Amino acid sequence: MGTVTGDDRFIELDDVEKVFQVRRRVGLLRRERHEVRAVDGIGFRVARGEMVGYIGPNGAGKSTTIKMLTGILTPSGGRLRVAGIDPSRERTRLAHRIGVVFGQRTTLWWDLPLRDSYRLMHRMYRIPDRRYRENLDRCVELLDLGALLEVPVRQLSLGQRMRGDIAAALLHDPEVLYLDEPTIGLDVISKARVRQFLKELNAERGTTVLLTTHDLTDIEQLCRRVMVIDHGRLMYDGSLAGLHEAGASERMLVIDLERELPPIALEPVPGVEPGAQPVLRTVKVEGPRQWLAFPASASAAPLVARIAAAYPLVDLSVREPDIEAVIARMYASGS
Numbered sequence: 001m002g003t004v005t006g007d008d009r010f011i012e013l014d015d016v017e018k019v020f021q022v023r024r025r026v027g028l029l030r031r032e033r034h035e036v037r038a039v040d041g042i043g044f045r046v047a048r049g050e051m052v053g054y055i056g057p058n059g060a061g062k063s064t065t066i067k068m069l070t071g072i073l074t075p076s077g078g079r080l081r082v083a084g085i086d087p088s089r090e091r092t093r094l095a096h097r098i099g100v101v102f103g104q105r106t107t108l109w110w111d112l113p114l115r116d117s118y119r120l121m122h123r124m125y126r127i128p129d130r131r132y133r134e135n136l137d138r139c140v141e142l143l144d145l146g147a148l149l150e151v152p153v154r155q156l157s158l159g160q161r162m163r164g165d166i167a168a169a170l171l172h173d174p175e176v177l178y179l180d181e182p183t184i185g186l187d188v189i190s191k192a193r194v195r196q197f198l199k200e201l202n203a204e205r206g207t208t209v210l211l212t213t214h215d216l217t218d219i220e221q222l223c224r225r226v227m228v229i230d231h232g233r234l235m236y237d238g239s240l241a242g243l244h245e246a247g248a249s250e251r252m253l254v255i256d257l258e259r260e261l262p263p264i265a266l267e268p269v270p271g272v273e274p275g276a277q278p279v280l281r282t283v284k285v286e287g288p289r290q291w292l293a294f295p296a297s298a299s300a301a302p303l304v305a306r307i308a309a310a311y312p313l314v315d316l317s318v319r320e321p322d323i324e325a326v327i328a329r330m331y332a333s334g335s
């Protein structure tokens with residue numbers, strides 16, 4: 001009660017750490033203790049209503065962060081607040097205000113039909129009847145759960161269960177939704193449906209969303225802001241476009257020539273400083289087709305015009321930078 005939180009720092013982390021003490025067997029009898037610094041001094045703010053991607057390689061510390069944000073894990077150091085609440089100290093109070101989906105495991109009751117799991121949550125969270133019914137109806141419609149409500153959770157496919165889990169996380173109108181790999185193992189159609197649902201949830205209800213995923217299309221379609229974590233540290237926090245720049249991202253011209261020719265090389269434009277001219281890099285030549293990389297920040301049109309003037313061009317296309325490659329480069333250079 002009475003906790004005042006600025007909406008611009010709805011989620012707030014300062015120098016947060018999580019160190020696990022693990023005992024490793026060395027030899028037959030001896031065990032060695034050592035520390036795993038899963039989260040190693042992370043700080044960020046998320047404003048109310050933001051939808052932020054939280055990405056990084058396996059073991060980077062993403063799930064550990066989310067567990068601290070829900071209060072499941074207590075930080076070893078630093079300060080953490082969600083809606084002004086210290087999650088590990090007031091986990092129950094916070095539970096009424098947050099929703100969480102762990103793609104890797106379910107929060108539903110394994111042997112119960114979906115509908116019964118939802119009824120239990122109705123009680124647990126003391127959701128007003130009308131609100132509950134409205135939210136359930138909405139989730140059932142948008143996540144296409146109608147035919148699944150009477151099916152025991154253990155009989156659901158992964159994608160069906162995931163949609164069931166997302167609904168479960170939202171019945172009590174949480175202000176924040178943490179999603180830890182919500183599209184893992186989903187087919188293309190289910191992924192699209194889940195993304196659309198999240199987009200609407202964020203737009204219409206203003207739900208704050210923190211999204212962890214290995215599918216970068218999720219991020220491209222949902223998040224204007226993305227944070228990259230590696231080895232427990234924040235490597236990047238900014239726009240997706242900025243991430244491309246940070247990874248020195250390139251676009252690709254795919255050129256079809258009339259016949260097989262040596263790699264395309266353009267004469268420098270007279271009167272323009274060499275450093276100011278975009279560099280074309282031949283990536284591959286396959287018969288009459290050539291792949292040419294150029295900086296993503298450069299405009300394609302003048303390059304195309306110059307190629308067309310100097311070469312017998314039949315067809316061409318421009319490929320957008322592959323964010324996957326950008327991030328792989330970033331992970332590689334960061335560690």
Ligand SMILES: Nc1ncnc2c1ncn2[C@@H]1O[C@H](COP(=O)(O)OP(=O)(O)OP(=O)(O)O)[C@@H](O)[C@H]1O
Binds near residue numbers: 022037059063065
């Ligand atoms: N309960 C635990 N005890 C000991 N070590 C742990 C524990 N939980 C996580 N770790 C370690 O902490 C590090 C971060 O794990 P975490 O699960 O946060 O990674 P992640 O970024 O979610 O990775 P992934 O993409 O594989 O899900 C890993 O090295 C992991 O082995």
Ligand SMILES: [Mg+2]
Binds near residue numbers: 062063064180
């Ligand atoms: Mg994880």
